[in-house]
Amino acid sequence: MTVGFDDSATFADYAHPERLVSTEWLAEHLGEPGLAVVESDEDVLLYETGHIPTAVKIDWHTDLNDPVLRDFVSAERFAELLGRKGISRDTTVVVYGDKNNWWAAYALWIFTLFGHEDVRLLDGGRDKWIAEGREIVTTTFAPEPAEYPVVQRDDSTIRAFKDDVLEHLGHGPLIDVRSPEEYSGERTEIPGYPSESALRPGHIPSAASVPWARAAAPDATFKSREELDGIYKGEAGLREGDDVIAYCRIGERSSHTWFVLTHLLGFENVRNYDGSWTEWGSAVRVPITTGTERGEVPTA
Amino acid sequence: MTTTALPTALKEIKDEFLALEVPDRLQLLLEFSNELPELPERYRDHPNLFERVIECQSPVFIFVEVGDDDIVQLHATAPRESPTTRGFASILAQGLAGLTADEVIAVPDDYPQELGLSQAVSPLRVRGMTALLGRTKHQVTLKRHS
Numbered sequence: 001m002t003v004g005f006d007d008s009a010t011f012a013d014y015a016h017p018e019r020l021v022s023t024e025w026l027a028e029h030l031g032e033p034g035l036a037v038v039e040s041d042e043d044v045l046l047y048e049t050g051h052i053p054t055a056v057k058i059d060w061h062t063d064l065n066d067p068v069l070r071d072f073v074s075a076e077r078f079a080e081l082l083g084r085k086g087i088s089r090d091t092t093v094v095v096y097g098d099k100n101n102w103w104a105a106y107a108l109w110i111f112t113l114f115g116h117e118d119v120r121l122l123d124g125g126r127d128k129w130i131a132e133g134r135e136i137v138t139t140t141f142a143p144e145p146a147e148y149p150v151v152q153r154d155d156s157t158i159r160a161f162k163d164d165v166l167e168h169l170g171h172g173p174l175i176d177v178r179s180p181e182e183y184s185g186e187r188t189e190i191p192g193y194p195s196e197s198a199l200r201p202g203h204i205p206s207a208a209s210v211p212w213a214r215a216a217a218p219d220a221t222f223k224s225r226e227e228l229d230g231i232y233k234g235e236a237g238l239r240e241g242d243d244v245i246a247y248c249r250i251g252e253r254s255s256h257t258w259f260v261l262t263h264l265l266g267f268e269n270v271r272n273y274d275g276s277w278t279e280w281g282s283a284v285r286v287p288i289t290t291g292t293e294r295g296e297v298p299t300a
Numbered sequence: 301m302t303t304t305a306l307p308t309a310l311k312e313i314k315d316e317f318l319a320l321e322v323p324d325r326l327q328l329l330l331e332f333s334n335e336l337p338e339l340p341e342r343y344r345d346h347p348n349l350f351e352r353v354i355e356c357q358s359p360v361f362i363f364v365e366v367g368d369d370d371i372v373q374l375h376a377t378a379p380r381e382s383p384t385t386r387g388f389a390s391i392l393a394q395g396l397a398g399l400t401a402d403e404v405i406a407v408p409d410d411y412p413q414e415l416g417l418s419q420a421v422s423p424l425r426v427r428g429m430t431a432l433l434g435r436t437k438h439q440v441t442l443k444r445h446s
Contacts, residue, residue, distance in 0.1 A: 044421045045383035048330050061422035098381065 002034030003092040013225035015266025020123045021094055030054055036087045040097040040107040050136035056085040060103050064110050078114050079148040086143025096122035100216040109255040113153045124221040160245045160271035170297040172243040174207035177257045183209040185290035198281025202288045205295040208236040212253040215260045247273040310395040317415045325420045333387035339377055360385045364439035370400045374436055388429035401444040405437055
């Protein structure tokens, strides 16, 4: 850890308040040695239209996904990317982005896979920064390149693969963070315009439906600890100590939920199934259920 | 089916993109994004005329006019927070401007893939532009006079 934490009272109730910084905190610390600011958006051009001064862009698709294999970039490519963005292994990284930090949380989760220790989210993300009238610039920030070590990903702790989910079925809770229509399996595409999707609609039996954005308040910040407890422990029925797997369509929205469960509510064994519905809904003979009920896990 | 030559404006846009290095193609797309015209006054208060292109990640709405002379005009609107989608719509609005219904329908469906943007913005996002073109052609088919 290089830069001090944001110890404002707003975050005190969360399990790991050191994982969040406020817009005020960031404005005060911009330019401080050891701090890097990363913007990660759904829209690949949004950074170019204006961003927080000294922020670098990391795009989920072109930077973090392997162009050929369906997987994240290799350790070598990740090291090259971060070095180019002026980030060292001990840099404090604050990530922010559009749409309630949707893609920012995805980037943070991937940084965590590579074991980058001090990576935080800007609470409220891009929207809050702009809504508060804080400074944005259009000049692309060119940081001094840094040396980032080649470190292999740990894919076993916070990432789940299809076989992990099959083993988990019936033993632990699953959270489906997609929209209610995707969960129930209601068809939404218009005939003649096939969208990139899965072959079968529905959800993994026993998964609770908690659309990811329910964790966000209208100003794009995270809801309070109490509200989040009410949603995930109350409604979805998670219990302390549970091993949880979250999924969506390609693992981006569920990264946001992974962040909430791990860093805000303190669950210690949460995995994100990034294969998600685009894999599960096209796989042969995996159990699927449709409708609004969670459904039973088949006992075979 | 005979292969028709790409209409001049679309050809020029394609050449412009391909002449640039990959990072500069993003800048050019941003310029297109900034050039997307506001909707004409007469359509601003008629959201029901517009069709949402759901394949795009961001909300984008299009409306195609086919004049008595069979000339096509594409109107599109997308939020400022969605510059990539705005850029795609702007390329098509400029590239198709002044073409006849027949000429629009003859535009190759894979035109978006020919702009050299797959590496710069990812193939998944380019698909949004393919959908925009597809829906535009579909509306032209429905609205043409001959």
